Amino acid sequence: MLVLGIESSCDETGLAIIEIDDCGASVLRVEVLSSQVELHERYGGVVPELASREHLRNLPILFEQLLELTGYTLGDIDAIGVTCGPGLKGCLLVGVTFALGLSGASSVPVLPVNHIEGHILSAQMHYSELQAPYLALVVSGGHTEIILVEEVGRYRCICRTQDDAAGEAFDKSANLMGLGYPGGVRLANLADSFQGTSEFSLPRVAREIESFSFSGLKTAVSLLIKKHAQDCVNDQELISEIAWTIQDAIVDAIVYKTSKALSSHNIPLVVCGGVSANEQLRNRLKALHEDVYFPPLKHCVDNGAMIAYAAACHLQLGHEFGKLDIHSRWPVESLESFYGLS
Ligand code: KG4
Numbered sequence: 001m002l003v004l005g006i007e008s009s010c011d012e013t014g015l016a017i018i019e020i021d022d023c024g025a026s027v028l029r030v031e032v033l034s035s036q037v038e039l040h041e042r043y044g045g046v047v048p049e050l051a052s053r054e055h056l057r058n059l060p061i062l063f064e065q066l067l068e069l070t071g072y073t074l075g076d077i078d079a080i081g082v083t084c085g086p087g088l089k090g091c092l093l094v095g096v097t098f099a100l101g102l103s104g105a106s107s108v109p110v111l112p113v114n115h116i117e118g119h120i121l122s123a124q125m126h127y128s129e130l131q132a133p134y135l136a137l138v139v140s141g142g143h144t145e146i147i148l149v150e151e152v153g154r155y156r157c158i159c160r161t162q163d164d165a166a167g168e169a170f171d172k173s174a175n176l177m178g179l180g181y182p183g184g185v186r187l188a189n190l191a192d193s194f195q196g197t198s199e200f201s202l203p204r205v206a207r208e209i210e211s212f213s214f215s216g217l218k219t220a221v222s223l224l225i226k227k228h229a230q231d232c233v234n235d236q237e238l239i240s241e242i243a244w245t246i247q248d249a250i251v252d253a254i255v256y257k258t259s260k261a262l263s264s265h266n267i268p269l270v271v272c273g274g275v276s277a278n279e280q281l282r283n284r285l286k287a288l289h290e291d292v293y294f295p296p297l298k299h300c301v302d303n304g305a306m307i308a309y310a311a312a313c314h315l316q317l318g319h320e321f322g323k324l325d326i327h328s329r330w331p332v333e334s335l336e337s338f339y340g341l342s
């Protein structure tokens with residue numbers, strides 16, 4: 001059985017085909033991805049209207065590529081999983097409409113998939129030994145949450161951001177430092193080049209509340225940068241020291257909440273989403289917990305394979321999919337009723 005996955009919730013267009021073999025194992029056959037980072041860079045953030053148009057342009061091209069790479073035809077595909085949320089409405093609409101077009105031409109069912117569930121399950125796609133229950137730390141440009149995975153389709157939110165996501169905190173800080181967009185990686189690289197001990201400190205945010213919160217940190221970062229703006233001219237060491245201080249504060253906030261969650265749930269930890277590429281975060285989480293899983297980097301960021309895989313998991317479990325619609329917000333804990341599991 002072949003399942004096509006379509007991802008278009010933000011600024012990456014991703015397509016992939018997963019095969020479920022006779023033993024029920026899922027094998028990734030092919031995947032293609034088109035990133036819009038360059039397009040949005042000059043605007044300092046994702047422009048939803050432009051992103052939707054880019055998906056519209058890319059989807060037929062990528063689908064053709066997918067078929068060319070494999071020799072499959074549309075008639076070989078048995079089901080289409082498509083991201084229906086959370087994400088930018090226009091972008092989601094383009095992906096769902098494209099899926100419906102393929103379905104109209106081939107009578108293949110279109111299965112709605114939750115983007116965050118895709119991120120969470122991407123670890124299971126790579127580590128066959130990983131079994132629920134486990135905790136999933138989802139840290140990306142749009143989301144920061146810790147989810148208790150009881151089984152596929154049954155999720156409990158332990159902790160979620162009440163304002164910015166961790167990736168946004170990286171990107172906004174990088175922007176304040178004049179590092180461009182998306183500057184998370186650039187800030188991280190600068191931070192990792194710092195060898196000494198930082199003389200600066202930033203507040204340890206949101207320790208006393210249940211949720212993540214990064215908006216207060218943004219204000220503190222802005223003050224720190226303004227205070228040292230003059231000194232930073234031609235002082236690369238100082239710039240790296242400030243970057244290190246910012247990275248340390250963001251990573252510390254993530255690790256603190258994760259550590260709290262692990263203290264009441266001593267189970268495996270999955271870390272996914274773009275920020276999980278961060279070396280300092282990886283090292284601190286590895287030191288914190290023995291049983292930690294990071295999907296390969298190409299599947300930490302948005303991609304079509306995780307969407308195909310999530311659809312394949314629900315198909316294999318015989319779950320009834322809920323109504324096809326788009327949702328700009330779609331908490332994973334609501335999936336239990338979406339799949340009729342409650
Ligand atoms: O999951 P993702 O590719 O896209 C979504 O937001 O859904 O995550 C992108 C985010 C951006 O905010 C980017 O700056 C951040 O992940 N990011 C990093 C690193 N690599 C990517 N943040 C910190 N350190 C990194 N090495």
Ligand code: ZN
Nearest residue numbers: 119140301302
């Ligand atoms: Zn994502």
